[in-house]
Amino acid sequence: MSTIDEVKARIDIVDLVSETVQLRRTGKNYTGFCPFHSNTRTPAFVVFPESGTWRCFGQCNEGGDIFSYVMKKEGWDFSEALRYLAERAGVQLQAPTPEEQAVAEEHDELRALLEEAVTFYRHQLLNTKAGKIALDYLCEKRSLSDEIIEAFGLGYAPNSWDATLGYFKTKGYPETDLLAAGLISERDTGGYYDRFRHRVMFPIRDARGRMAGFGARILNPEDVPKFLNSPQTGVFDKGSLLYGLDLARKAIRSADQAVIVEGYLDVIALHQAGFANAVSPMGTALTEQQLSLLKRYSRRIVLALDPDAAGDKATLRGLQVARQALDREADPVFDARGLLGYEARLRADIRVSTLPDGLDPDEVVERNPQEWEHIVEQANPIVVHVMETLAAGRDLDDPKAKDEIAAQVLPLIEDVPSPIERDAYRQRLARLLRVDERALLSASRGGRARRSRMSRRQAPPAAGQEAAPLAMKQMAASNYAREVHCLGILLRRPDLLYQVDRKLRQKDLEPLSPADFQHADHQAIVGLFQQAVDQDSAEPLNYVLNSLDLPMMELADGLLESTTELDPEDERVLEDLMRGILDLRLRNLRQEIEYLEFMQKDAQEQGDVRASQYRQIMVKLAQEMLGLNKALKEYTERSTVRRRM
Ligand SMILES: [Zn+2]
Numbered sequence: 001m002s003t004i005d006e007v008k009a010r011i012d013i014v015d016l017v018s019e020t021v022q023l024r025r026t027g028k029n030y031t032g033f034c035p036f037h038s039n040t041r042t043p044a045f046v047v048f049p050e051s052g053t054w055r056c057f058g059q060c061n062e063g064g065d066i067f068s069y070v071m072k073k074e075g076w077d078f079s080e081a082l083r084y085l086a087e088r089a090g091v092q093l094q095a096p097t098p099e100e101q102a103v104a105e106e107h108d109e110l111r112a113l114l115e116e117a118v119t120f121y122r123h124q125l126l127n128t129k130a131g132k133i134a135l136d137y138l139c140e141k142r143s144l145s146d147e148i149i150e151a152f153g154l155g156y157a158p159n160s161w162d163a164t165l166g167y168f169k170t171k172g173y174p175e176t177d178l179l180a181a182g183l184i185s186e187r188d189t190g191g192y193y194d195r196f197r198h199r200v201m202f203p204i205r206d207a208r209g210r211m212a213g214f215g216a217r218i219l220n221p222e223d224v225p226k227f228l229n230s231p232q233t234g235v236f237d238k239g240s241l242l243y244g245l246d247l248a249r250k251a252i253r254s255a256d257q258a259v260i261v262e263g264y265l266d267v268i269a270l271h272q273a274g275f276a277n278a279v280s281p282m283g284t285a286l287t288e289q290q291l292s293l294l295k296r297y298s299r300r301i302v303l304a305l306d307p308d309a310a311g312d313k314a315t316l317r318g319l320q321v322a323r324q325a326l327d328r329e330a331d332p333v334f335d336a337r338g339l340l341g342y343e344a345r346l347r348a349d350i351r352v353s354t355l356p357d358g359l360d361p362d363e364v365v366e367r368n369p370q371e372w373e374h375i376v377e378q379a380n381p382i383v384v385h386v387m388e389t390l391a392a393g394r395d396l397d398d399p400k401a402k403d404e405i406a407a408q409v410l411p412l413i414e415d416v417p418s419p420i421e422r423d424a425y426r427q428r429l430a431r432l433l434r435v436d437e438r439a440l441l442s443a444s445r446g447g448r449a450r451r452s453r454m455s456r457r458q459a460p461p462a463a464g465q466e467a468a469p470l471a472m473k474q475m476a477a478s479n480y481a482r483e484v485h486c487l488g489i490l491l492r493r494p495d496l497l498y499q500v501d502r503k504l505r506q507k508d509l510e511p512l513s514p515a516d517f518q519h520a521d522h523q524a525i526v527g528l529f530q531q532a533v534d535q536d537s538a539e540p541l542n543y544v545l546n547s548l549d550l551p552m553m554e555l556a557d558g559l560l561e562s563t564t565e566l567d568p569e570d571e572r573v574l575e576d577l578m579r580g581i582l583d584l585r586l587r588n589l590r591q592e593i594e595y596l597e598f599m600q601k602d603a604q605e606q607g608d609v610r611a612s613q614y615r616q617i618m619v620k621l622a623q624e625m626l627g628l629n630k631a632l633k634e635y636t637e638r639s640t641v642r643r644r645m
Pocket residue numbers: 034035036037044056057058059060061
């Protein structure tokens with residue numbers, strides 16, 4: 001997680017703003033008097049907890065996130081605001097010390113050695129007689145193509161105690177380096193031996209594609225364990241890596257969805273079948289770190305689990321001990337309670353989908369790729385998944401069964417931060433068990449009182465009658481992704497800014513401005529772009545990059561990463577960017593109209609004359625929206641025509 005993300009994740013915008021502005025809950029949002037312009041009549045200031053943003057719909061007509069709020073309030077620049085909020089959130093912000101620098105260099109050396117190991121194992125797979133068994137296994141038994149074997153860099157570790165050791169020693173590597181990289185192990189009696197022997201080798205890389213370690217699968221069914229990973233090293237930490245993420249990033253972003261499966265070969269088979277948004281943990285339960293890593297690309301995460309992992313009653317109850325006693329290869333991936341906590345903290349949308357009995361993802365896609373699509377589409381929210389799995393095959397006329405299921409599901413429902421979601425789940429459970437909802441409410445009251453004392457901060461209050469919280473969460477996430485996408489393009493092609501502004505002007509629209517973005521880090525970068533094109537002492541991109549300080553560099557890195565696959569020569573890039581910007585404007589306009597609708601209703605109820613003024617502004621905004629929609633439609637149509645050609 002980047003420093004900026006971490007600070008954002010830890011500070012609740014409602015808490016922050018409430019310190020200086022008296023907020024009133026209005027539906028799912030909060031309103032108050034704007035602290036930035038003098039006003040006591042109209043509460044024009046709105047805080048949107050779901051997206052972590054605020055906006056003044058009055059005189060300022062500005063908005064942003066926690067950073068821009070503090071910047072505006074204190075008159076600080078972005079880094080000052082970041083320093084202040086980071087300290088408040090307890091997040092460390094420092095330039096690397098010489099010691100950290102030394103560690104970073106050491107890690108680079110480890111990665112270089114591992115990279116050589118990839119080449120060594122691949123040579124063994126493709127060019128040796130012994131490797132032929134492994135190659136046959138991959139091509140014939142697993143139906144993998146040469147291209148996909150190459151793309152994932154698969155290899156073969158020879159059936160020997162010292163082949164790898166010997167090879168790297170002749171290349172001049174000391175044993176201590178090989179040990180540090182996890183390629184060899186130390187004997188109790190002294191001396192070393194190859195860690196991986198007679199196994200298919202899966203290079204494991206971090207999200208940026210840098211080598212981290214290996215996973216290795218047996219070829220001889222008698223061997224144990226079936227899967228063996230690199231040990232924990234300076235660059236290999238199972239809990240913070242996801243297999244396949246380096247190759248899945250782009251697809252995750254464009255599909256705005258990540259799918260988690262449980263196996264390296266499943267990931268590869270899915271990528272081969274065109275489902276390149278699949279990743280896998282390394283035989284351990286999902287960690288918050290892994291999920292927040294994914295969240296950088298999409299907040300919509302689907303767990304596609306085999307029925308064993310997802311439906312095991314013991315797992316659902318959180319009795320991991322019972323599960324371990326079953327002697328499974330992998331540790332449990334599914335821990336409903338833990339996942340709900342991550343979902344709330346990361347503001348992610350985590351869903352669960354179960355595979356047909358006895359089939360792995362690779363078998364499903366091989367049988368019928370559409371079936372895979374269907375399985376992913378059918379994913380349910382965690383709570384729904386748990387209640388349906390528990391109810392499956394039970395006699396729901398039996399009061400004892402009802403009671404048992406309710407006893408397991410209700411505590412989970414109490415963990416859900418949004419009261420609307422909680423209500424919806426309770427209703428669903430009542431329908432499923434065919435009991436009166438009030439009975440469920442009274443059964444869960446004790447738990448809820450406990451919860452509200454314990455975790456108010458983690459659960460930003462959000463209420464409203466008609467809102468659909470999951471859809472909204474997705475909206476907030478995709479808005480963020482859209483901002484990232486636009487900025488990623490501009491970082492690659494700063495010159496497009498002129499063209500964008502010209503096109504906007506042709507349509508009688510305002511030029512691009514930081515106000516089109518809601519996140520302060522993004523706003524700051526747009527501001528830099530504007531400065532960059534107004535000067536001529538440096539290339540615009542260099543100007544922008546040179547003006548960024550350390551945490552912002554991290555952000556720019558991520559933005560550039562989001563567009564590595566972009567072909568800057570492609571003329572559609574400009575259209576893509578225009579679409580993105582128009583979309584962002586529509587979003588802002590929609591928020592404004594929503595706010596006015598609320599104000600108008602409020603004024604009307606109180607017999608306030610301003611109701612008609614609000615209505616007039618709404619009409620004006622609706623016209624503006626028409627114009628934007630028309631412009632957007634042009635770009636959408638044009639791109640579909642092109643694509644068809
Ligand atoms: Zn204002």
